[in-house]
Amino acid sequence: QSALTQPASVSGSPGQSITISCTGTSSDVGGYNYVSWYQQHPGKAPKVMIYDVSNRPSGVSNRFSGSKSGNTASLTISGLQAEDEADYYCSSYTTSSTLVFGGGTKVTVL
Amino acid sequence: QVQLQESGPGLVKPSETLSLTCSVSGGSVSSGSYYWSWIRQPPGKGLEWIGYIYYSGSTNYNPSLKSRVTILVDTSKNQFSLKLRSVTAADTAVYYCARYIAARTSFDYWGQGILVTVSS
Numbered sequence: 001q002s003a004l005t006q007p008a009s010v011s012g013s014p015g016q017s018i019t020i021s022c023t024g025t026s027s028d029v030g031g032y033n034y035v036s037w038y039q040q041h042p043g044k045a046p047k048v049m050i051y052d053v054s055n056r057p058s059g060v061s062n063r064f065s066g067s068k069s070g071n072t073a074s075l076t077i078s079g080l081q082a083e084d085e086a087d088y089y090c091s092s093y094t095t096s097s098t099l100v101f102g103g104g105t106k107v108t109v110l
Numbered sequence: 111q112v113q114l115q116e117s118g119p120g121l122v123k124p125s126e127t128l129s130l131t132c133s134v135s136g137g138s139v140s141s142g143s144y145y146w147s148w149i150r151q152p153p154g155k156g157l158e159w160i161g162y163i164y165y166s167g168s169t170n171y172n173p174s175l176k177s178r179v180t181i182l183v184d185t186s187k188n189q190f191s192l193k194l195r196s197v198t199a200a201d202t203a204v205y206y207c208a209r210y211i212a213a214r215t216s217f218d219y220w221g222q223g224i225l226v227t228v229s230s
Contacts, residue, residue, distance in 0.1 A: 001173055003156070036216035038157075045206060045223055046157065051216035089157050093215055097170050099147075104156040 004029065004090055004102035011108040017078040020105045022090035023071060028100055030071035034093035037066060037075045040104075041086045049088075050075060077107070085109045112137040114207050114221035122201075122228050128194040132207030132221060139188050140165045145210040146190045147217065148181060150203040158203075162210055163190055197228045 005023040012018040022029065022037075029035055033053045038046035048057055050066035053073060063078045073092075077084055090102040118130035132146070139146055147162040161171035163181045171179050175194070183190040194201060204225050208217040 032215075034215040036214075038217070045220035046217070047220075048216045048218055051214040055214070057214075057216075057218070091157075091159070091216070096173070098172060099159040099162070099210070101149075101157040101159055 001028075001094060001096070001098060001100050004092060004100055006088075006090060006102040006105045008103070009106045009108065011110055012077075012080045013110045014080055014082065016080050017076060018080060018107065020075045020077075020088055020090075020107070022073040022075070022092075022102045024073075024092055024100070025071055027096075028092040028094040029068065029073050029090075031095055032093050033068065035066070035068060035073040036091045037064075037073075038089045038091065039084075039086050040089065046089060080109055082109050112209065112219045114209065114219055116205060116207050116221045116224040118224060118226070120225060120227060122197055122226060123230050124198055124228055125196055128192070128197050128201060128205075128226055128228070130192045130205055130207075130224065130226070132190050132192075134188050134190075134209075137209070137219075138185075139183055139190055140185045143212060145212060146181075146183060147208045147210050148192045149206045149208055149217070150201075151206070151223075152200075152203040160192065160194075160205075199228050202226065202228045 037050040040046040054066040145162040148160040204223040209219040
């Protein structure tokens with residue numbers, strides 16, 4: 001299985017909104033509403049920010065939102081804050097009952 | 111609060127077998143709601159899903175690693191384990207254990223990770 005495709009980096013100024021894309025195929029992203037997003041700060045374990053495409057776990061800021069269109073899922077961070085600077089990964093369930101991650105996107109707050 | 115903790119050797123020789131254990135507290139590996147997973151991250155690179163196991167012993171693995179990987183669960187010890195055979199330098203990574211919640215199709219709890227270096 002191939003990794004999902006994410007941009008290597010995205011940047012924005014404080015207060016702005018940014019969107020990270022995650023492109024797969026009809027065998028993963030496009031086939032199920034089973035996309036999740038993770039935030040990882042340096043030296044730390046990832047933390048789930050979005051599950052099932054657009055749902056936020058308890059405790060995650062409503063500045064984080066998710067969506068999907070066809071084979072591409074997206075994570076939007078609105079009102080960008082310094083603490084949002086981190087690496088972000090998408091993940092999807094696949095038709096083989098396996099899981100696959102995206103290559104990761106480094107978010108920089110300018 | 112659920113906690114996961116990886117343990118095992120931090121250094122493995124090439125061609126040998128990498129063996130790690132994940133101890134779970136605050137929850138049970140026997141719960142039917144979760145899949146217990148291993149994920150790795152080479153230094154400076156992205157996450158790679160290795161595989162998962164259900165409490166019944168049913169497993170599924172990343173096709174690219176399937177021939178070298180075995181994941182087992184020990185319900186009596188509330189642990190699950192990873193064995194990766196015939197390792198090379200490319201297997202050097204931080205290895206995470208994590209709980210995959212089926213109802214939310216996401217990894218909701220993670221261990222802190224353990225760095226395993228493959229070197230002679």
